[in-house]
Amino acid sequence: MNLPSTGRRVLITGASRGLGRAVAHAFAVNGDRVAVHYGTREDDARRTLDALPGTGHVLVSGDLTDAPGAAGVADRAFAGLGGIDILVNNAAVNERHPLAETPYDEWAEMWQRHVSVNLLATAHLSHLAARRMIADGKSGRIVNIGSRGAFRGEPDHPAYGATKAAVHALGQSLAVSLAPYGIGVASVAPGFFDTERVADRLTGPEGDAIRAQSPFGRVASADEIASAVRWLASPEAEWSSGTILDLNGASHLRT
Template sequence: MNPTGRRVLVTGASRGLGRAVALAFAANGDRVAVHYGSRAAEARATLDALPGTGHTLVAGDLADPAEAARVAGAAATALGGLDVLVNNAAVNTRHPLAETPYEEWVRAWQQHVSVNLLATAHLSHRAARLMIDQGTGGRIVNIGSRGAQRGEPDHPAYGATKAAVHALGQSLAVSLAPYGIAVASVAPGFFATERVAPRLAGPEGAAIRGQSPFGRVGTPEEVAEAVLWLASPAAEWASGTILDLNGASHLRP
């Protein structure tokens, strides 16, 4: 796998962390397929912001297994192959058990499992098979969460599916190593994006920042730099890792 000029698919890259990851790879000299579900204008803004040439847009509803396969195939066709997959796309809707009607609870779980877990599994299958056929190795980096370890009382399906993503990544790290494909996950804590800006600016902002002894939240760019390193040739020996990125706000034993 070449250290630069790689072919990279980043899912959920229309804004937030996905955009930061796409920018980091493009700045590294890689060519990026920017995936989006429904935010076409924002995805186009991400594409237009990428340095370099040869980048592309790929749309698709990853909750549909056929669409997930099509997204991987379309990215590989547009880029001429695939060297790196970053599984970033996810949903995270509030559904605390005591306040959520059963029908709404079921819908939340089905949506989280379909996008956060199954889409990650399906895309990993398609990307890994492409990498195996190419015979040049590759990298898969999954975006997990601190919530997989410490619990998410208001977002239990999110925490559970991210824990499953961590476990999936470790299973694939073992099975894909003989093909030169390294698989790792990052587990970010709270970091600033457009989606959470109102919370950080509101009454709970100080408490959120106080979760870390640094007295702040993370940035998408900090997470993106970790993803970029895990996808690098130098990080092969980190395959199977779950890298905590939470500013010491949650420490595993």
């Protein structure tokens, strides 16, 4: 679906590859200017940046594991773009840590890392972006990348499932509080989708089992998720503020 070009300024966290790269391209192809954020994968992020159509895109580095780091990312993005109209909270940690197999010290460290990046960085950047939009007198959009796992459970990745559930709840709270300022907030809850990070899991019997989760017999592409993100950030989607959009090919149906 091709939406009208908006020429808006978009910060996408964790955009060096995978879904973040697809989201960056989805906005850039419609004439938006993108701040491509990365934590450690500078070479990948530069490849993302160099492949974007259009001009005015910027590369933004920064550690999102603490509040000062998040503030630095926001400052550099706002300076590079001259402000912000759209924030996509995509950066996330997703590391395996089943309770029965994980020593306590490692368990505690895993939870701290997931909470810091998946939840707190999302909260901090949402605050910084929304306050900038309000100060500039601009309407805007915040789109959070959640997960199907927030609803069906993640037995091998419990901190991931829990923090994504919190991200969904945060988005709904902010949707109510920011609507008077013309700022819409929504989330997507993808199921399994194909990126280079999980390519090895889609081979052999495990891949067959993953594809069988959906009655379509496949997994999503990153571009399909990115298209939904772009729509939720569009002017046409204002009335979708507060929504959590399931993108899982009917692999998990909520009631």
